[in-house]
Amino acid sequence: MVETCLTYAHPELEDGVFIDAVQSGQCTAANWSVLREQLLAPRPPSVFVRESCNGGSQVIQEAASNGCYTLAPTAGASFVDVPVGKTVTLHAAGDCTGDSVTVETDTNLCETSFGSGASANDKVRSFRVQDVEVLPSAHRYDCASGESTCVENYNNASRLAAINKKLTVKIVRMTLDGKTTPALTTIKNTIGNLSDYYAVASRNQLSLDVIASQNVAVTSTNCATAKTQARQKATSSSAFLTVYVLPGGVCSTSNAGSRSVNLKGTLFRDYAHEVGHVLGLAHGNVRDPSTGTVKSSGDSSTYMGIFASDNYNLPQLHWLGWTKKEEIVKINSAIASNGFTEITLRPVGSNADSTNPLPIGAVWEIPGTDQRLFIAVPKPRLTGTNQIEGGTVFAYRAPKCVGCTGMAMGTMQMARFGAKSINEHEASGIFIKPVGYTSSFVQVDGQSVEVFTSVTLRVRQ
Numbered sequence: 001m002v003e004t005c006l007t008y009a010h011p012e013l014e015d016g017v018f019i020d021a022v023q024s025g026q027c028t029a030a031n032w033s034v035l036r037e038q039l040l041a042p043r044p045p046s047v048f049v050r051e052s053c054n055g056g057s058q059v060i061q062e063a064a065s066n067g068c069y070t071l072a073p074t075a076g077a078s079f080v081d082v083p084v085g086k087t088v089t090l091h092a093a094g095d096c097t098g099d100s101v102t103v104e105t106d107t108n109l110c111e112t113s114f115g116s117g118a119s120a121n122d123k124v125r126s127f128r129v130q131d132v133e134v135l136p137s138a139h140r141y142d143c144a145s146g147e148s149t150c151v152e153n154y155n156n157a158s159r160l161a162a163i164n165k166k167l168t169v170k171i172v173r174m175t176l177d178g179k180t181t182p183a184l185t186t187i188k189n190t191i192g193n194l195s196d197y198y199a200v201a202s203r204n205q206l207s208l209d210v211i212a213s214q215n216v217a218v219t220s221t222n223c224a225t226a227k228t229q230a231r232q233k234a235t236s237s238s239a240f241l242t243v244y245v246l247p248g249g250v251c252s253t254s255n256a257g258s259r260s261v262n263l264k265g266t267l268f269r270d271y272a273h274e275v276g277h278v279l280g281l282a283h284g285n286v287r288d289p290s291t292g293t294v295k296s297s298g299d300s301s302t303y304m305g306i307f308a309s310d311n312y313n314l315p316q317l318h319w320l321g322w323t324k325k326e327e328i329v330k331i332n333s334a335i336a337s338n339g340f341t342e343i344t345l346r347p348v349g350s351n352a353d354s355t356n357p358l359p360i361g362a363v364w365e366i367p368g369t370d371q372r373l374f375i376a377v378p379k380p381r382l383t384g385t386n387q388i389e390g391g392t393v394f395a396y397r398a399p400k401c402v403g404c405t406g407m408a409m410g411t412m413q414m415a416r417f418g419a420k421s422i423n424e425h426e427a428s429g430i431f432i433k434p435v436g437y438t439s440s441f442v443q444v445d446g447q448s449v450e451v452f453t454s455v456t457l458r459v460r461q
């Protein structure tokens with residue numbers, strides 16, 4: 001059904017609201033165009049103020065832009081939805097004055113106090129919406145006008161500042177008579193492993209901190225009903241992310257919302273995939289270069305596909321703000337002046353911070369489009385995870401994504417070939433040919449495994 005609706009053409013629709021529409025059978029040829037209009041309609045990342053201590057309660061005020069907003073004395077605000085990249089300062093007096101508390105995630109005011117220690121519930125009279133403050137970082141850069149090899153990251157700086165920190169997590173463990181749900185310790189273990197992965201891949205910018213957990217009994221074996229019951233029964237928390245863990249056999253897939261994920265087990269890559277959506281990533285798709293056929297979510301070099309993986313792919317790592325300026329090299333000007341360029345890349349691997357001066361990616365800004373092509377070597381060596389050989393070169397088409405929100409950074413694998421390939425490979429109007437590599441062999445379980453340290457590519461138009 002996802003293929004029928006060509007969701008890869010609209011990565012912002014995948015999972016989240018879209019998967020709900022698909023699962024409820026709305027994704028038919030007859031109503032797809034109407035459905036697509038609805039789902040694509042711009043939704044401003046607004047602040048919503050709600051009337052009771054439940055994230056699903058009635059909205060009493062919406063604030064779509066920065067500024068100071070006043071609430072009626074009788075408004076009785078008890079919950080605030082805060083979009084990623086915004087902060088909201090709640091005040092006990094009008095005109096954004098008096099006792100206050102600043103929040104950066106969806107916040108339950110029943111468990112929130114002003115600076116004085118007084119409860120904020122029903123006591124907010126005004127609130128100010130601002131962008132999250134952006135602090136200087138080697139991973140947050142702008143390209144100066146003369147820097148012809150610099151690849152701009154168009155992800156919103158406040159969003160990057162909001163996700164690249166210690167993110168708080170609440171676990172809601174759903175139980176159902178006759179079904180088995182993973183134990184809390186197992187769930188915490190998987191989230192701990194995910195945090196360890198993020199710490200390395202993000203260069204110690206992002207980690208996860210479980211601050212609360214709750215068991216919630218549901219009574220329905222219907223996937224959508226069980227999820228709704230869990231949302232109604234769970235105490236609304238002020239965590240950045242809420243992880244709902246489903247009883248076995250109730251839902252056929254895991255999925256993600258804007259600040260929450262539903263997981264049907266404790267498979268690590270499932271967690272990395274769904275939390276990836278919350279961070280703003282969409283799916284890693286594959287286009288067959290000979291037939292043009294698209295395989296949705298078929299890219300095994302990213303957790304954002306359906307296959308076992310070791311990392312997100314390079315366009316996604318760049319989008320998340322996890323690469324430095326000098327690690328990604330734009331090649332348009334070199335090709336424009338010489339007709340071709342040669343570039344030596346080191347493998348991305350875990351994306352751990354490195355003192356190796358070689359870049360990890362080359363980028364071709366595809367002329368006349370809002371897309372770019374990332375060329376990278378995802379793995380130094382074959383592992384037990386998947387069949388990607390060390391040194392294999394991938395070319396991914398990705399949107400520049402200026403001002404994107406939601407699950408936006410989807411990719412299309414346009415080419416994939418070995419470091420020892422003797423052919424040229426076309427992708428998005430350029431031709432890529434490996435012309436050299438460095439490698440050595442190590443013994444793993446009695447087998448000799450080749451470990452690549454660099455691959456040199458000749459790229460022409």
Ligand SMILES: [Zn+2]
Nearest residue numbers: 014015273283
């Ligand atoms: Zn997904």
